[in-house]
Amino acid sequence: MTWQQIAADKKKAQLDAVPKDWLLNEADLPKQIDVSSCAHSSPLLSPLDLEITESSVSVLLGNLASAKWSSLQVTTSFSKRAVLAQQLTNCLTEIFIDRALARAKELDEHLKKTGSVVGPLHGLPVSLKDQISIQGLDSTIGYVGWIGKPATENAAIVDILEELGAVFYVKTNIPQTLMWLETFNHIFGRTTNPHNRTLTCGGSSGGEAALIAFKGSPLGVGSDVGGSVRVPAAFCGTYGFRPSYHRIPYRGCANSLQGQDSIPSVLGPFSNTLDGLTIFMKAVLSKRPWLKDPLVVRKSWDEDAYSLVEHGGPGAKLCYAIMWDDGFVKPDPTVRRGLEITKKALEAAGHEVIDWKPHKQAEIGLTTLKIWASASEEDGATVAALTGEPLVGSMDPEADIWQKRPMMAGPLSAYQLWQVQKAKRDLREEYLDHWARTVKETSTGRPVDAIISPVAPYAAPPHGKSGNIFYTIWCNLLDYPSVVVPVGAKVDPVLDAKQPRTEFYTEFDKQNYEKYDPALYENAPLSIQVVGRTMEDEALLAMTKIVDDALQATAL
């Protein structure tokens, strides 16, 4: 069989897995670019389905635990909405709703019989990025060569979420190799942005973000080695969290660049409300994941840290610093406006907001790219060679799929790689010192508490145009946890009008400026990221809650 046939068979099997009566006729599918609210006009979803799928994780868990809503009901509602999301944005890979409904029933019976929940996520549907292995299902990460090789065991995070009470029902789409900021592969095709289907949903956890943004899942798990949780969360207007290295177990996930130990990929949650991310972290850490995955740091959820003991204590005035641009590519007016809204909201809430001085942001990004590129081409080629499928060379829908992906660096010897990794360590040390020195610029007596930065120099761009990784990748090299927060606004052709500029940092900056036109970004959400120091995951979530509350207070 050719790789095309293998891929087509897999795609057909996917369609076959969808309950037939939930499929709309092609002719009945909405045609508009913004499908984010289409669930409301769909015959598939009842008012209860809509109420359930638009509830926060806290509300869902409360109603599941009190048996106001059964898990069967909740799982059915999210499954229907996920199938609709799939038809409109093509965001799924594996679909296994039968299995989910059976599990939901078991959980309902358990609750009925014992009067108690199996765990803090009792009955909650949770979606998973394709790479997260579930026994008996494929984890192709978009490689045709990995079709029909079902996982022989669960990833550690799957075992843990299951112990916590989660119900799995779908896995979500990714780019082939996972190493793209968009979502396309030869098996499942392209995932689009529910706010505007001519725009990318971002990547690599693009299917996850599109599904969550469509409210086809209350809580999802993606991964981030350079921005793969945060870029799609920002482009789709959801919340996404990149935790510090080695807090959430990665064991048993399919991946690319395996054995690359220097800048590890991390799993992180997506949700439509911040509480979803915090609940996820607390719940997973409560299961002592270091007993299941040797790479996980033995460090429980730290409630003291969450109450900000090291940041002046609960209720203290904080100092946030905004990185308006990285000195490499100036963000578009859309992105700047998101930061300005955030600054105003925080000041209105009584916090200090100063400017963050970027420090070698481009060098940090390039160093990361060099580490990846030391062996990424051989890594991808080895898997592609299993069937002869081409490695994706461009995400542009018009591009030749056989073209070679342009690389910013080339393969290295182990000794050369060590030299780059040494430079990486030096950059981490410098940045730590850079941050510590901000104690002189704040009024709190502490260094800056958290940094606020763009997630990309643009809002969700048209397909094929999401290439700048520099606004997220610095957190991966420096191991800074980071939460993406939607600002609550969308691109506005008037407010975000193009401003004249004649001087540019770099050629990349100029290109980005030249291609900007607010009309291209119609309806794209504005988002920011809040960045904390290594292993300050708990404090960062608390400081992000302050940002999020401030933004919501402004919006009211």
Place this chain on the structure above:
Amino acid sequence: MTWQQIAADKKKAQLDAVPKDWLLNEADLPKQIDVSSCAHSSPLLSPLDLEITESSVSVLLGNLASAKWSSLQVTTSFSKRAVLAQQLTNCLTEIFIDRALARAKELDEHLKKTGSVVGPLHGLPVSLKDQISIQGLDSTIGYVGWIGKPATENAAIVDILEELGAVFYVKTNIPQTLMWLETFNHIFGRTTNPHNRTLTCGGSSGGEAALIAFKGSPLGVGSDVGGSVRVPAAFCGTYGFRPSYHRIPYRGCANSLQGQDSIPSVLGPFSNTLDGLTIFMKAVLSKRPWLKDPLVVRKSWDEDAYSLVEHGGPGAKLCYAIMWDDGFVKPDPTVRRGLEITKKALEAAGHEVIDWKPHKQAEIGLTTLKIWASASEEDGATVAALTGEPLVGSMDPEADIWQKRPMMAGPLSAYQLWQVQKAKRDLREEYLDHWARTVKETSTGRPVDAIISPVAPYAAPPHGKSGNIFYTIWCNLLDYPSVVVPVGAKVDPVLDAKQPRTEFYTEFDKQNYEKYDPALYENAPLSIQVVGRTMEDEALLAMTKIVDDALQATAL
């Protein structure tokens, strides 16, 4: 200048740094092989000097804090004994006693003036392995090419120990490149074992172990990437600790294999009593080292873990498992006897002791060696080329120094290295599962609490014969913290007589058997290591105290 001249000048400068009236005439130096007690017959040391230098760290700190002993006195006593150790075992590199005495005086004045100590290590002399940088001093790690390049800033651990009140006075000898289990380089020469100078002190922190064993330092800091704290601690009969990755800050130390991120070297303490190691860990962690070194895990000293909450609580019966051999090279009778003594002592103290089933110990060792060898030759050659000095090819005193070191693996591409690193991760996962399964074999309801293992298949061997790294290296790949404990016995020609064997695991096993003769190991101490799970440093120290107390109760 030739590299020989540069090295000779450095060695001469070292001698010049020793206070002249502390130097014995060559003719007056003891000639016996066992010099471990020579301090008692030396005119250099007064009874008070002897009392001080034979006190535990707890006693020293108590008497320093109460001003019973001034830091000047304590520093002088240890400095004298260190100089004697240097003349007898050649264990030092940088010697800077003037600087130390000035610092000690300042600390004494501070205590007198304020009535309080500057920190928990107030006034305590602390020795440092050569690689640990002190501003203004060389850190050559035995490379002639790094002579005359003094550190421009302190290593993070130096800043922290200084804040805690430590007094630095000497740095200690290492093998060129640090990647040997013995201690010899072209600048400072060879360090010998104070218990028997025809035997090696081990390496790479060999100078540190020899100095501590001679009681020329109460507390020292070494490093361990494959056994470099533990092998010398065992060979010299002192306590040594290899903590988990990233608990003690490594920032600013000279090193080889820099940029090798997969199996990091860690700093760890040496002392003649276990309390020294525990005090060191608690004190360093109290300074929140993650604020100084971005690689340090944000994880405070965990007193709950130290009180063994996860091991049945204080006073509970524990289950230790002994790895009698690794299935690759059977330990000599000397080593087995050390384990037997430990088993009896623990059982007498009411604990359970079962057998540890080795799991792929050789594969784990070889995987580590492959990771190092992926670039170690180029790494060493690059520094050696600065002056043309040869890389040490053998530690045998009779060997040709120009011979090439035999390697068990060769240089790799980055992609090949990733494949080995991936295999490493798989081994860590397997070993975690292997350990977890022991829950079925214990009577405690828990998996084995800690493993007890040989540190090498032999006690301290003659110079040039310390080549087997497999009994320590598994802890480095698996990131298992490990404490070396002297058993309180020495090699005995009768008790440790050679036993007939006709079957062997491997050629290495046969060679080790054939070379065994208890007479060769005269006076070598017997030691064991106690091994805990990743990041269980606190619990491991507590479980090691139980082992140590049991051994001492047996000895009484």
